[in-house]
Amino acid sequence: MGGTTAGAGRAPHATADVATAVLDARGVVVRWSEAAAELLGWTAEEVCGRPVRDLFAGEPAGETDETRIPTDGRAQLRRRSADPVDVTYRVVRLQPSADHLMLLAPTQRVVDWEQGAHLLAGLLSQDRIAFRVHDANLNIVLSNVHSGPSGAGSSVVHSVTGPAPRTSARDVEAALRRVLETGVPLVGDYLGTTARIPQREEVSLSAFRTGVDQGAPVEVVALYLDTLGQQRVRRDLALLHRTATRIGGSLDVTRVVRDLVDILVPAFGDLAWVDLADAVPGGDEPPRLAGGGELHVHRAAMASAGDDPWPAGLLQLGQQVPRVPTSTTLRAVQEGRAVILNRAVVSDVLDGDESLVRMFVPEGGHSGVWAPLFARGLVLGNLTVWRTDQQDPYDERDADLLAEIASLAALSVDNARRYTRERRSVLALQQRLLPRPVGDHPGAETAGHYLPAGEGTEISGDWYDVVPLPSFRVALVVGDVAGHGLYATATMGRLRTAVRTLADLELDPVELLTHLDDRVQQLTREADLDSPVGATCLYAVHDPVTGRCALASAGHPPPVVIRPDGTTEVIGVAPGPPLGVGGMPFEMTVVDLEPGSVLALYTDGLIEREDGDLDAGVRTLAEDLARLCGPGRSLDEAGRALVSRFGETAHRDDAALLLARVRAIPADDMAHWEFDADPAVVATARRAAAEQLDAWGLAEMAFTTELIVSELITNAVRYAGGPVSLRLIRDGALVCEITDPSNTQPRLRRARWTDEGGRGLFLVAQLSTRWGCRYGRQGKTIWAEQPLTPEPVDFASLI
Incomplete structure (x- = not known):
């Protein structure tokens, strides 16, 4: 069939391009058609009487008869005024004469006819x-x-x-x-x-x-x-794509299976449910089961088409799957194969127990598919879909599709399960590394709270700590290790241990952060990391005797103070570089805190906002603290209320909060004297200490206290010079402090029985529960602590 464009006139005839010629028995042209003249440009008068071979530009290809007249083939024919033309020809003998009829057409035209014929034949078949x-x-x-x-x-x-x-x-x-x-x-x-x-x-x-x-x-x-097949392929691909994109991004087991049934209903069936092994939501591996019995499986998700409630006869959400007998169908699912269901198949699986059949076959359910959630050799649960209103029964292709969907879902469930297990382990480690949430110290009442990141985010390295220091002082620490997961938690534990060790040396905040910075750099070298272990830290020491708090920051957000009158203040701590950077100094800030003031230390997880404005986050935190931390309010309850609002949303980072309501030791519980560097002042100091203890009602402690004062002041006068100061502090214990201008480190040693001296610090260590030394900008302070109710001392053992 020829074709023309619209408006081109008359449609061409199928034989319009066919040229004809009549040849005699010797191959001489005796008749010449008008189409032949148009094709080659030769008129009938010029061609008739000449052998047809004269028209060939070369030797004709194809077969010839006994007269050497070509019978059919393809050849180049001469044209009158142009290049030769490629034609396909055929010569047939005319009956009853000896003449021949030669048919010619352009080769391309013949090819088009052949292709058209093949195309038409293909369409017709x-x-x-x-x-x-x-x-x-x-x-x-x-x-x-x-x-x-x-x-x-x-x-x-x-x-x-x-x-x-x-x-x-x-x-x-x-x-x-x-x-x-x-x-x-x-x-x-x-x-x-x-x-x-x-x-x-x-x-x-x-x-x-x-x-x-x-x-x-x-x-x-x-x-x-x-297009039914195409429509089905597109539907299946769309269902697979929707499954992969919707459930692939979740790390919550329950959400994965709920999304799965919502995808399948009503696109694939009228009812769907997922039964999960009991161990899976908690992150553990399910038991490897073969056959029936107690499967330890519960209904974890379900969905039905339309607004109809879930049928009452079927298992409800959270219910355990009852004991089922062993069957070939059950084993097939446990081995990872999908099974097409109907009521008869289910009845056979359950040995005809109609009470069980009604739990697994919905009313009107005529066709179903049962597929396992099979991943890494584990059957995590199973997926079942039924058709009640949709009339088409499931076939093997549907079963293969659901098996593939179940395989995708099983990988997502297993990933979520493994994530849950790791998150649970890391969170347990994180919480075990943190101190007790609530503490009561002479220097402050404290309450700490840790809020892990929301589901789908790994645990980070946020921590807080409260370190009791000598002389009723207390160190408050909060820090944040960069990164997530077990490595960040382990690093946090190492840094917390380092801070406690350095705090026992009674270093000031700047010195402590400097040593901690060196430790972080050492961790980086030990781990052979390209970039430093990132961490921030805020270290504060509150002294209830002076009412002062000294702070230093290593790249950490500033603390907030809530005064007893309800006003708030963000302490302007100079933020030094984060830990591990090195080469830059830290600065110390000292503030006076009224008794009853609440000092809030926190990590950036509590102040992060969608717009990135941390200053606004700090202001919001201060407003919440002022509302929650009023006088008489429990710090623990205030902290819980504050972090609870973060638990309502899926926050992206961990958060730690440490609240400390500071205290002051009354002036009546302290006594202070200063002496010259004269051995004669030892007796004066002993007498002053004994009189003060008697005034406090602690006369029974006078003997041991006089010994401690005598030994410490004697050493100060002998080795350090003056002036020498003595201070007694009474609270939950009795602390005796001797301050001298020397920076010499006191050393405890055991004297031989022939030595006349060297037993002073040994006696102090034996008479006190603990003792130590701290250094100031000028000189040092040696302190010794005794319980207010002293235990009997065996003085004979000290000789």
């Missing part, structure tokens, strides 16, 4: 494509549909066996007529059923015009394509 050619009156002139009328008088309405779901046969006829009139092709515009493809409801119509004859349409070709 298709089983899932209905092909029809209609004339200008829409009568069917050619079709591969043999079940209905196909003659010239047949109407297009016979091309559709029944009414279409969305379009009638009359609409099809109108659509084809528009194609005839406009020449605009129709592509996939109609869905219906064809006689060629019975019982199919997904058929699209495409149509195009083949040409015009003197301005009038000639023919229209209609193709009815069976």
Whole structure:
């Protein structure tokens, strides 16, 4: 069939390009057609009487007869005024004469005819494509549909066996007529059923015009394509894609299975549920089971189409799957295979126990699929989908699809399970490394809170600590290790230990952070890391005797003070570099704190905002603290209330909060004296200490205290010079402090029995519960602590 564009005039005839010639028995041209003259440019007068071989530009290819006249083939023929033309020819003998008829056509034209013939034959043999050619009156002139009328008088309405779901046969006829009139092709515009493809409801119509004859349409070709298979493939791929994208990003086991059933209903079935092994939500591996019995499985998620409630007869959310017998079907699922279900199959699996059947087969459920959540050799649970209102039963292709969906879901469930297990372990380690949340010290009442990051985020290295120091002082620490996971938690534990060790040396905050910075750099070298171990830290020491708090920061957010009158203040601590950077000094800030003031130390997880404005986060935190930490309010309850608002949303970072309500030791519980560097002052100091103890009602402690004072002041006078000061502090214990101008480190040693001295510090260590030395900007202070209710001392053992 030839084709022209609209408006090109008369449509070409199929034989318009065929040239003919009559040859005699010797191969001489005796007749020459007008088409031959147009093809080669030679007139009949110029060709007739000449051998046909003279027209060949070379030796003709193909077969020849006994007269050496070529019978068929392909050759280059000479043209009168142009290059040779490539033609395909055939020579047939005419009966009863000896003449021959030669047919010629351009080779390209012949190739087009052959391809068109093959194409038409292919279309006519298709089983899932209905092909029809209609004339200008829409009568069917050619079709591969043999079940209905196909003659010239047949109407297009016979091309559709029944009414279409969305379009009638009359609409099809109108659509084809528009194609005839406009020449605009129709592509996939109609869905219906064809006689060629019975019982199919997904058929699209495409149509195009083949040409015009003197301005009038000639023919229209209609193709009815069976798209049911394509629609199903697209549906299956869309379902797989939706499953992978929706459940792949969650690390919560319960959310994964809930999203899974929501995806499958109603796209794949009318009811769906997931039963999970009891150990899986907690992060543990399920037991490896084979056969029936107690499966230790519970209903973890379920969904039904529409707004209908979940059927009362089926297992409800959270209920345990009852004991089931061993069966071939159950073993197939436990081995990782999907199974097509109906009521009879389920009844067979459950040995005909109707009470169990009603738990697993919904009312009206005619077809179902049961697939395992199988990952890494473990059956984490199973997935079941039933059809009640949807009429099509499940087939093997549906079972394969659900098995693939279940496999994707199983990997997500297992990833979430493993994440839950790791998160649980890291969180347990983190919490074990932190101190007791609530503490009561002479220098402050404290309450600490740790809030792990939300689900889907790894645990970080935030921590807080409270370190009791001598002389009723207390160190408050809060820090944040960069990174997440077990490594950050382990690093946090090492830093917390280092801080406690350095705090026992009674270093001031600047010295402590300097040593801690060296330790972090050492950790980086030990781990052979390209970048330093990042961490921030705020270290504060509160002295209840002076009412002062000394602070230093290593890149940490500033603390907040809530005064007893309810006013708040953000302490302007100079933020030094984070730990591990090195080469830069830290600065110390000293503030006076009224008794009853609350000092709040925190990590940045409490002040982070979506807009990144940390200053606004600090202001909001200060407002909340002022509201929650008033006089008489429990610090523990205040801290819980503060962090609870962060628990309502999925925060991205850990958070630590340490609240300390500071105290002051009354002046009546302290006594202070200063002496010259004269051995005679030892007796004066002993007498002053004894009188003060008697005034406090602690006369029974006078003897041991006089010994401690005597030994310490004697050493100070002898080795350090003056002035020498003595201070007694009474609270939960009795502390004796001797301050001298020397920086010499006192050393405890054991004297030999022949030595006349060297037993002073040994006696002090034996008479006190603990003792030590701390250094100031000028000189040092040696202190010794005794309980207010002293234990009996065996003085004979001291000799």
